[in-house]
Amino acid sequence: MMFEDEAEAWLGIDLGTQSVRALLVTADGTVLGSGTTPLTGHRDGVRHEQDPGEWWEAVCTASRAAMSGQRSSRVRTIGGLAVCGTSGTVLLTDAEGRPLTPGLMYDDGRAVEEAARVGMQTSWALPKALWLLDAYGPGRVTHQPDVITAQLTGGTVPTDSSHALKTGYDAERDAWPPQLAHLGEVLPEVVRPGTRLGEVCRSAAEATGIPAGTPVIAGMTDGCAAQIASGALRFGAWNSVLGTTLVLKGASARPVRDDAGVVYNHRAPDGSWLPGGASSVGAGALSAGADPAEMDRQAAAYEPSGALTYPLASSGGERFPFFAPQATAFTLGTPASEADRWAAVLQGVAFTERLCLDYLHHLGAPIDGPLTFTGGAARSAYWNQLRTDILGRPARVPEQIEPALGMAVLAAYGTGTGAGAGTRKGTRTGLALADVAERMVRIRTLLEPRASHTARFTEPYARLVDELETRGWLPTPLATHTRTRLNQDTIDS
Incomplete structure (x- = not known):
């Protein structure tokens, strides 16, 4: 990747549940412009849909706002863009990429029978795609960002393997x-994230x-x-x-x-996991309605x-760490x-976060690297420190905590001269995505756990x-593994 040209920037677009966010970022991480446009949806019991046409309108508005920063800066060119969407959100389109159905959001819960048939969770995309095919008839299975990249390039495009995973x-x-195989042409062509899909049309x-x-680069979830x-x-x-x-996401040499x-x-753009x-x-x-800071x-x-809370945010059961x-x-x-x-909920989330890391350790996943907090809750300095204390390990918080930045980084990787050209399967050579990021x-912010505070939460975590x-x-083997780790931590401290 060549960073010498400070006159270049990259655009990241995030299709969220409640809004579309666009971020224009330079090679050194300077944000030149941003735009946010709200989205509406239809919820009715387990039903959760959005209008794909509204996605495009919101992208147009958010992108124009982000691009307004480029006109007042020394940046002369936009090196590329990438788009992410909510994992598991799916719809049907025609052969030209035009939507035939609403977008079934990641948490739409109607595909219960289909999920049981394919052995997946209802939040995954395949059960919802099968439900759509049965309810609406023939169509091309399409993931949320593909609607936008098709509009940007002026034609149908492959999906990326990250969105296709579910x-x-x-x-x-x-x-x-x-x-x-029986779905045949219904399923899209797939390329690896970071692959060039085309160019923005007039x-x-x-x-x-x-x-x-x-350049329009294949994104990720x-x-x-x-x-x-x-x-x-x-x-x-x-x-x-x-x-x-x-959500916890890590990096590993192997699955x-x-x-x-x-x-x-997920498969990383460079082939790792x-x-x-x-x-x-x-x-x-x-x-x-509460004031979070207060x-x-x-x-x-x-x-x-004084209370121990298991704070599920929805009625759909639990997916991880069990x-x-x-x-x-x-x-x-x-x-x-x-x-x-309020304290019980904050602590309950952190206990579950610790249990997630215990489960990953139980599976043999590498978890000894740095831990980073992102997401909207990372704006709470108190909650960040509380989580660090309960986890008993250092953590860090980036300056920008949003997926749109990740897509700007991926666009820079996918278009950089040091990264090489993507093939249809996304095989790449050159600088690693980690280097670009x-x-x-x-x-x-860098956070350190306070040993005395960590000790306060040992007993309630064990009770949970x-x-x-x-x-x-919670399966007994995981509970036993968790207690073993907890006892070892107590001895070490």
């Missing part, structure tokens, strides 16, 4: 598996403000994009993305094997809380106040593990 794509073989340039001819934005790409490094729910299917493995899992606990369990201040008086569709949120004990209730990602095992959700 549609059943075999990332190790770089192919659709034989058991999906009509898209007029709509978005992005210069015509700008929002979780992987956040991982790239964190810089957690060296083997053994992990990124903990805490928003409405919790992390998990017979339970809780941990899955990004294992991870998505939990259903998170900030979505916090009281709506509640954090009051919660500091309750360490540990798979239990029947799991529900619970609280043991009675909080002394609303501040104590470390130049563009700025670390804002016991309770999850007693309820039959």
Whole structure:
């Protein structure tokens, strides 16, 4: 990658659940412009849909806002762009890439029968794609970002292997598996993230403000994009993305094997692996309408809380660190106040985060590298320190904590002269993605665990593990492994 030309910048676009975010970033991580446009959706019980046409309109608005910064800077060219979307969001399009159905969001829960038939979670894309084919008839299975990249380039494009993973794509073989052969032309062509898909066409340039001819690079899911934005790409490094729910993404030389299917493995653009899992606990369990900063201040008086909470943010059960569709949120004990209730949720999320890392260790995943916090919750300085204390390990928080930055980094990697040209399978040579990320990602805060605080949470963490095992959700081998690690930590301290 050649960074000498400071007159070049890259655009990252993130299709989130509630908004579209665009970020224009230089080679040294300077943000020149940004834009955010809200999205609406339709929720009705387990149903959650969005209008794909609204995605494009929001991209146009957000991109024009981000590009306005370029006109007031010394940047002369846009080196490229990449787009990420919510993992598991899928729709059907026609042969020209025009949407035929609404977008079924990642948490749409209608494909229960289809999920059982293919042995997947309902949040994955393949069950929802099968549901759409049955409900709407023939169409081409399309992932959320493909709608946007098709509009940008003026024609249908391959999907990337990151978004295709939850549609059943075999990332190790770089192919659709034989058991999906009956779907034939319904499934899209797949390339590796970082592959050049085409260029921004003239009509898209007029709509978005992005210069015509700008390279469009195959992106990754929002979780992987956040991982790239964190810089957690060296083997053994992990990124903990805490928003409405919790996602952990790491870097490994080999896939992390998990017979339970809780941990899955994305293929990195350079051919290495990004294992991870998505939990259903998170900030979505916090009281709506409260002032987070004030509640954090009051919660500091309750360490540990008088109540023990397992803070599921949705009613769909748990996915990581164990798979239990029947799991529900619970609280043991009675909080002394609303501040104590708030503290119990913050601590419960951190306990689950620790259990996720214990599970990864149980599977033999490398977890000895740096840990990075991203996601909306990383804006809370108090929660960051609390999580660091409960985990008992250092952590860091980047300056920018959003997936759009990760897509700007991937665009820089995919178009850089030092990275080589992508093939249809995305084979690359040259500078590693980690090298590019470390130049563009700025670390804002370094956190150290406080031993006395870590000790306070040993007993409630052990109680949560016991309770999850007693309820039959947490497998006994994992509970035993967790207790062994906890006892060892206690001895070492």
